[in-house]
Amino acid sequence: MSKPLDxxxxxxxxxxxxDVEPExxxxxxxxxxxxxxxxxxxxxxxxxxxxxxPEGELLEVSVGPHHPSTHGVFRMNVVLDGEKIVQLxxxxxxxxxxxxKLGEQTTYLGNMPxxxxxxxxxxxxxxxxxxxxxxxxxxxxxPERAEYIRVITAELTRLVNHSSLVxxxxxxxxxxxxxxxxxxxEREKILDAFEALxxxxxxxxxxxxxxxxxxxxxxxxxxxxxxxxxxxxFIDEMERLLSENEVLIARTHGVGVLPPELAxxxxxxxxxxxxSGINYDLRKVDRYGIYDRFQFRVPLGEKGDVYDxxxxxxxxxxxxxxxxxxxxxxxxxxxxxDPKVRLRNFTPPVGEAYGRIEAPKGELGFYLISxxxxxxxxxxxxxxxxxxxxxxxxxxxxxxxxxxxxxxxxVDIVLGEVDR
Amino acid sequence: MIETARNxxxxxxxxxxxxxIQYPEERQPLPENSRSFPILIYDGEDPEAGLRCVACKICxxxxxxxxxxxxxxxxxxxxxxxxxxxxxxxISVCMGCQICVEVCPFDSIKMDVAxxxxxxxxxGRMLLHKQDLARPNEYFHQIHPTEAAQSDERVGKTKKAPxxxxxxxxxxxxxxxxxxxxx
Amino acid sequence: MSACASSxxxxxxxxxxxxxxxxxRDRLLEAVPGAQIQIQPxxxxxxxxxxxxxxxxxxxxxxYLRDAEDLRLDYCSNVTGVDWLDxxxxxTVTRTRVVEGREVTVEETIRHRRPGYLEVVYHLYSMSLRxxxxxxxxxxxxxxxxxxxxxxxxxxxxxxxQEREVYDLFGVQFEGHPDLRRILMWDEFADHPMRKDYVEPxxxxxxxxxxxxxxxxxxRHYPLEGTA
Numbered sequence: 001m002s003k004p005l006d007x008x009x010x011x012x013x014x015x016x017x018x019d020v021e022p023e024x025x026x027x028x029x030x031x032x033x034x035x036x037x038x039x040x041x042x043x044x045x046x047x048x049x050x051x052x053x054p055e056g057e058l059l060e061v062s063v064g065p066h067h068p069s070t071h072g073v074f075r076m077n078v079v080l081d082g083e084k085i086v087q088l089x090x091x092x093x094x095x096x097x098x099x100x101k102l103g104e105q106t107t108y109l110g111n112m113p114x115x116x117x118x119x120x121x122x123x124x125x126x127x128x129x130x131x132x133x134x135x136x137x138x139x140x141x142x143p144e145r146a147e148y149i150r151v152i153t154a155e156l157t158r159l160v161n162h163s164s165l166v167x168x169x170x171x172x173x174x175x176x177x178x179x180x181x182x183x184x185x186e187r188e189k190i191l192d193a194f195e196a197l198x199x200x201x202x203x204x205x206x207x208x209x210x211x212x213x214x215x216x217x218x219x220x221x222x223x224x225x226x227x228x229x230x231x232x233x234f235i236d237e238m239e240r241l242l243s244e245n246e247v248l249i250a251r252t253h254g255v256g257v258l259p260p261e262l263a264x265x266x267x268x269x270x271x272x273x274x275x276s277g278i279n280y281d282l283r284k285v286d287r288y289g290i291y292d293r294f295q296f297r298v299p300l301g302e303k304g305d306v307y308d309x310x311x312x313x314x315x316x317x318x319x320x321x322x323x324x325x326x327x328x329x330x331x332x333x334x335x336x337x338d339p340k341v342r343l344r345n346f347t348p349p350v351g352e353a354y355g356r357i358e359a360p361k362g363e364l365g366f367y368l369i370s371x372x373x374x375x376x377x378x379x380x381x382x383x384x385x386x387x388x389x390x391x392x393x394x395x396x397x398x399x400x401x402x403x404x405x406x407x408x409x410x411v412d413i414v415l416g417e418v419d420r
Numbered sequence: 421m422i423e424t425a426r427n428x429x430x431x432x433x434x435x436x437x438x439x440x441i442q443y444p445e446e447r448q449p450l451p452e453n454s455r456s457f458p459i460l461i462y463d464g465e466d467p468e469a470g471l472r473c474v475a476c477k478i479c480x481x482x483x484x485x486x487x488x489x490x491x492x493x494x495x496x497x498x499x500x501x502x503x504x505x506x507x508x509x510x511i512s513v514c515m516g517c518q519i520c521v522e523v524c525p526f527d528s529i530k531m532d533v534a535x536x537x538x539x540x541x542x543x544g545r546m547l548l549h550k551q552d553l554a555r556p557n558e559y560f561h562q563i564h565p566t567e568a569a570q571s572d573e574r575v576g577k578t579k580k581a582p583x584x585x586x587x588x589x590x591x592x593x594x595x596x597x598x599x600x601x602x603x
Numbered sequence: 604m605s606a607c608a609s610s611x612x613x614x615x616x617x618x619x620x621x622x623x624x625x626x627x628r629d630r631l632l633e634a635v636p637g638a639q640i641q642i643q644p645x646x647x648x649x650x651x652x653x654x655x656x657x658x659x660x661x662x663x664x665x666x667y668l669r670d671a672e673d674l675r676l677d678y679c680s681n682v683t684g685v686d687w688l689d690x691x692x693x694x695t696v697t698r699t700r701v702v703e704g705r706e707v708t709v710e711e712t713i714r715h716r717r718p719g720y721l722e723v724v725y726h727l728y729s730m731s732l733r734x735x736x737x738x739x740x741x742x743x744x745x746x747x748x749x750x751x752x753x754x755x756x757x758x759x760x761x762x763x764x765q766e767r768e769v770y771d772l773f774g775v776q777f778e779g780h781p782d783l784r785r786i787l788m789w790d791e792f793a794d795h796p797m798r799k800d801y802v803e804p805x806x807x808x809x810x811x812x813x814x815x816x817x818x819x820x821x822x823r824h825y826p827l828e829g830t831a
């Protein structure tokens with residue numbers, strides 16, 4: 001820990017500690033990408049010259065589905081040359097329950113509790129994405145106070161997700177749970193707040209079309225204010241513990257580099273995309289809800305390696321705290337739900353809508369086709385962690401199997417969402 | 421290392437870092453909005469006669485995992501009474517989403533806070549009948565005071581003369597399991 | 604205000620720098636000779652109307668959309684399938700006929716059958732220019748034996764897993780996909796479960812509460828005495 005930092009991790013740290021002036025980050029500037037070309041055209045697998053001449057014999061290993069590092073039931077079919085990965089095929093679907101078919105057989109309202117179970121770490125974000133898509137489809141407006149509550153709950157969810165992810169990532173590197181337990185301690189406080197508001201800790205089922213289910217209970221805002229005010233202390237603690245840690249830097253620096261052009265072409269979203277230096281945050285791009293009212297920055301990485309992805313989570317937590325402080329300061333009084341929206345027999349007009357939000361793991365979209373009945377004709381979820389897995393092989397190739405575990409950990413998958 | 425040591429020492433002194441609660445002797449207080457599984461509210465003394473449920477089957481239709489099963493009670497001529505003959509709720513299927521509570525126009529079905537429902541028999545203990553589900557309004561006031569007051573107001577407004585069929589209260593009470601929530 | 608559908612900047616409908624869909628279609632028709640492109644309006648959210656492209660020219664159209672300097676739709680967000688069954692529309696027409704030497708006006712009902720098809724929907728955005736969405740659709744000829752469309756995975760890698768999912772759940776054959784295998788269901792599975800006419804296997808599990816939908820299923824498996 002006392003070893004001086006050699007590579008540009010120090011620059012990353014400068015960003016982390018806020019030494020970068022906000023002016024240096026222009027969020028509305030378009031991303032400067034080289035023109036797309038044949039560089040990232042997908043070639044047929046058989047033709048891809050991915051496997052170089054091996055030194056010895058190639059070894060095929062099936063990692064998972066019950067491997068502790070796979071965050072659920074997930075399998076990687078890995079071809080190894082010595083300890084180097086030459087091919088990696090993710091296999092999933094063990095948790096598949098055909099969520100989308102269920103969605104077509106259930107009413108619009110009845111789908112709301114099911115969305116909790118997609119990414120079970122971030123049920124309130126999922127609620128919001130679904131509510132947003134339905135509101136777009138039906139042309140509903142959300143009362144001011146409800147918008148603020150949505151922002152508060154979504155950003156708290158982001159804190160929950162990112163802090164646990166950092167814990168899990170470090171757990172994968174062999175810290176045996178210490179950061180994870182610290183993260184879970186903070187998560188516990190936020191879950192207590194969720195329980196006080198929604199009645200459930202994880203399966204919140206709180207947002208409704210045109211607002212939120214119930215108003216805040218008395219004292220809830222103070223409870224959240226305490227959590228938010230104490231949260232930077234926790235982030236500092238994590239950073240002191242981890243960001244300069246020799247082992248962490250050695251394990252993550254330069255591992256699993258994702259070039260920005262490939263990240264865009266492969267539809268990677270969320271912190272992984274921004275770690276590659278692409279300034280694309282839907283809270284800034286779409287400005288859904290009331291995100292245009294808040295002052296916050298979008299942290300960007302430079303290398304796109306696992307360290308950047310780790311740092312992205314830490315920095316985004318700091319920005320979330322800023323948003324939360326502003327939202328808690330500005331939240332107005334008023335109704336939380338549009339009383340004209342029918343709860344039962346809710347029927348949006350014929351048509352279709354695609355609504356998306358910046359969920360903690362990336363772009364979470366809901367695509368709905370309505371045929372004018374009580375149930376959606378087509379109910380499609382665009383799961384961020386599923387699509388972020390597309391580039392897992394590209395990131396892992398050439399690294400060791402132990403690195404693949406970390407790269408997978410930094411992608412941040414939840415199998416409830418991948419498999420649906 | 422310093423951080424780890426600070427957290428380690430802090431876990432002996434800082435009340436915010438005391439993680440252990442000696443459950444079940446010691447319990448964390450639940451927030452008022454907490455929810456577990458649905459219960460049926462009845463007014464007055466008799467859990468059968470005072471049941472607010474009118475067997476309209478709205479909750480059965482709206483329940484996303486379809487864990488509610490209702491049969492309407494009929495009199496000798498086959499006319500439907502405003503009372504359920506069967507009200508079954510399978511808590512091994514129920515996901516506690518509270519949608520039945522939101523759609524119920526009669527303030528009859530509400531969420532309980534008792535979560536210790538584990539049992540060894542999936543078909544016996546997990547399937548709750550209306551006798552197991554019925555709870556007096558006073559109990560509702562105890563667990564969710566704010567919501568109960570609002571609900572009483574609504575029920576008072578729409579209160580009509582109920583026409584319950586009086587059943588022998590003795591065996592209904594005998595069948596009913598005592599509430600396991602000591603509070 | 605916090606409007607979700609009416610405000611142009613909220614909720615992903617921001618399409619300020621994009622040309623109108625009609626202009627875009629005309630440009631595409633010019634750039635890709637021989638392509639057949641129709642506009643499918645979306646009554647609920649008009650700014651999310653879509654372009655229906657014929658599979659033969661879909662890759663060329665996609666490449667143009669990705670590479671044109673002012674479009675730069677470099678990010679394919681969402682790929683999904685939709686199953687449209689055979690649809691019947693009834694139309695009542697009034698006709699004059701000669702019946703037994705007299706002219707009579709009769710009302711006739713004509714039944715139109717629109718054959719069913721599978722549809723693949725692509726939601727395209729631009730990360731470089733921050734606009735979108737442009738929605739592309741490809742349709743198969745029918746639902747039974749000719750379910751081919753062109754794979755757009757060579758243009759956008761993000762379609763790789765999602766097209767595999769559409770193949771898995773809907774049975775759309777993507778021509779040109781580098782690795783078309785089942786992704787969520789197991790390899791030996793035969794049917795495509797997201798199709799509207801998919802029949803669930805009859806693996807009845809005893810339910811202590813036979814509710815409305817389970818009741819007929821339960822009756823097939825064991826006589827229900829006393830219940831309902």
